[in-house]
Amino acid sequence: MPEMEDAKISASKEHRITRRRFILGVIAGGAVVGAASYKILSPGGRTRGAGERWITLNVNGRMRRVEVMRQETLAWTLRYKLGLTGTKLGCDRAECGACTVLIDDVPHYSCSVLTNTVRGKRVTTIEGLAGADGTLHPVQQAVVDEQGFQCAFCMSGFIMSAVGFLKKHPAPTRTELAHGISGNLCRCQDYNKILDAMMRGAEYMRRA
Amino acid sequence: MADAVQTNAKRIESAEPRPFGSGYKLIGRDYTTPDMMAKVTGRSRYAEDFRAEGMLFCRLVLSPMPHGRIKHIDASEALAMPGVKAVLTADDIPAQADYLDDNGRTIKASKWGERALTNEPMYQGDPILAVAAVNELTCAEAIERIRIEMDPLPFVIDPLDSLRPGGPNPLKDGNVWVRPKPPATGGPQVSELKWTDADFAEYEQGRLPMGEAPDTWSYGDLEAGFRGAALVLDESFVTPDVSHQCLESRTAMAHWQNSKLYLHTGTQSTYQTAPAIARWMNLTPDQVVLVSEYTGGGFGSKVTGTVIMIIPAILSRKLNAPVMMRISREEEHFIGRARPSIAGRARIGFAKDGRITALDFYTVTNSGAYDEASDGGSAGRIVSLLYQPTAMRWRGVTVMTNTPTRSAQSAPGGMQGIAIIEPVLAKAARKLGVDQVALRRVNCPEGKAEYAAPNRDGKRPHATSCFLKMALDRGAEQFRWQERMARPKRMGTKVRGAGVSLSCYVGGTIGFDGLLVITREGRVQFHSGIGNLGTESVMDVHRAGAEVLDVPWEICDVVWGDTSRVMPYTCASGGSQTTHAMTRAAFAVATTARQQLKEVAARSLGGKPEDYEVRNARVFRKDGAGISFAEAAQKAIELGGIYDGHQAPADVHKVTKSAVAALAGQGLVVAARDNAPRDGDTYSFVASFAEVEVDVETGKYFITDFLAYGDVGTVLHPHSLGGQMLGRSTLGIAHAIGQKWVIDPEYGATVAKRFYQNKPPTILDVPVDMQWAALNIPDPETPVGARGVGEPPVGGGCASILNALSDALGDEIFQRAPVNADTILASLDAGRPMQHPLMGSI
């Protein structure tokens, strides 16, 4: 452990938490010490001066012309340019999975995928899951039948993750399915009911 | 069945658990909530999903320092940029106004209340200005060109630091919250309190100093209790600060139309939020329309929204355009609220069988900046109810610090109180050689259990009913407690441990209004002022109304989520009060509707109202003559007056009266106040059981099994109840297994502010088959028998894990939560708890 004690503080007020004790506490506490941020916060992530250009995207089976910035994320394009607001932003930094969509049937965090990189690929969002006649996807139907989720802000991300996972693993155990959707966070912590719904969804998919 | 509902209160003497839904057609049965299709297809719109023509965006600038004063803001360069529309500072925010509460009493604006923007930021992350522009990129660029000059001011992060002789204050007025001494009245005040060096004598030994406490109560003979005890334990314990971290941040979008503010945001309480906004904006409530059909979680952080949401409203008025304020995850960390850490100390005397003879409880609450967090007092009350000590004293001090604003979080105070006391009970059981369940059983509240200190009339308050002992026994059976106890604990490097905890929290209020319309189409339209935050009470409570009317759910509609669509006087959805309060209101309005339907039928077809019955959307006599609901609605319109809303009942709230007036002529318009009597205060109870498996070589542990067994009154909707029981248990578990704030005390800077640093449990942190059950014994003091359940499981979730860990590892590993791998390894090595014993945010 490098010596990080702040002499000024520890000498003057020995009862106070010293730098070193603080760092030790943090380490013992298991928290990740990020770079403490003193900068004034700004949304970040978007450099200036990047012009927009027109590209064509295949979203939910339709070809959509859309003007995007080079640094634009897929979540942003979907939500703010294509009006597909079923895809949610919970963190915008690949931590929660609320923004999960399928790209060529594989679940991805759309907040962390640049729109430019999905040209020529198939993007599926929650809005594209049901059939043209409105018939729900088996996983959606299972969520309805089990009254899965609470506030549902995480719901579309979970459903997309589960659909992607179940395409590859049609008959998972409960534990395997939990691993398959563990990249998604539910703050209502409705995991048990989510798993009930997704297991039922797997069963419906097998029967379909 | 309607009659079953009405006679419930009388039938409960037997207090036998019964299968969910028995005796009912709708209550206690699963169904699909009316919002489900929109949610599952992505059509449900949360605040950030709204778009409007010409919509502008705004972004916040947060304080970089934990306490300071703005000297000068130069935004001229930013304002000159193309696309930048306005810069808003604290000088543009309306002053806090006094307001009238629901009972017409004037509440003075607190001088320490939080404002939307400030010139004296009280914590790192306190919003100091907002920029509006055509898009967020422009906002961000503009922010970089704003020059802000600030003077740093003294600050304090740790409550105990502030209480030391000569310790720093968070602001010039002082450091602690005190209630004015009678005859003075009014809200709590900030004043200065410093303890003596002698008070801190045991600090270095990890014992909580207990100097002068502004708040205290007691009952019974404490000293006699300790004298007669077979065992006395004296333990200090710290609970963590934990962010609410709703998955939807507190985004808001505002626009104005004909001098009316339309605000789209996520809130826990639809009806109750509109007057709050009006207050913050200095408007009248009828100038505010709140749209909040879907809310991405609340957990106490969005009870009536937060003051920050007026920023887009003010900008929108100024710029005459819709304004969207998106709140990022990092901003949400600072402004999104958290449960306050409590440093607690409990001296508890136990008889040989584990019965608590005396309990002396001290709490130091880190209230953060601005308004007072009342968690300490609530911790005292809950502990008193839950463990029924023969004699008890509670003392508490609530300290203001330069850390982000706290608020109620599911089971505020109750969760911390239970987490502090339960480990002491677990230790006592081991020392006394008493089984853990048996020790909980001898201390378990029962029936109309009393709690806390006597009221002014000399009587102690009591619960409406409590069957926790039955839940504990059944839970122990279902969890196979004895079998687990008999199993060997250690297998190689793995050690198993099992824990049990009692848990409870308030479960309901009374006196609100119900409102429904039987339409000309013959449908029953319930108007719901409840927020749609995921608990489903916004829909569930109206099932009780449909049950009383004996109509199929398919002909019922629930109108919710938009105050322009008319709402009755409704409780705030917080404190688990809604299920109780609003099933009562639904019961009242449906009972009145039955009566009015009979009157309308009698006036159409002759005879007396008592001759008629209501069933299957018809009102009919025994001889078969009758009318449909559609015909009754038509007749009600012809009759007018009290039948079609041209006249409202005298005893409903004025808000309900205007709602009735707005619906006049649309059918049979019925409003009613919940006037049902209640003896006692409503609480719900849970017995929680957990098993963990710890690898003592790595310190890593898993929760292998979990069960929450509830005594929550009548079960309204099993699916949503199960979600609440396990969801809120897991929210509690988070405090045991890893969630906490970390704040650098030297700079006052937060270092755990994103999900990956401060993460709520994931699906892999809990067992894949968590279990729940509920007794389904109706509460005798409320017509349908249903009580709230959001908060009661939280404390038990946390404490059952802590107790399972100490069962596996012994009493010398931790004296704070959360407990993680590092804690376990370092403490196992040293043979004593190795973390800072008394500071929460480290």
Ligand code: FES
């Ligand atoms: S919003 Fe993309 S992972 Fe959270």
Ligand code: FES
């Ligand atoms: S249901 Fe609310 S975050 Fe998952």
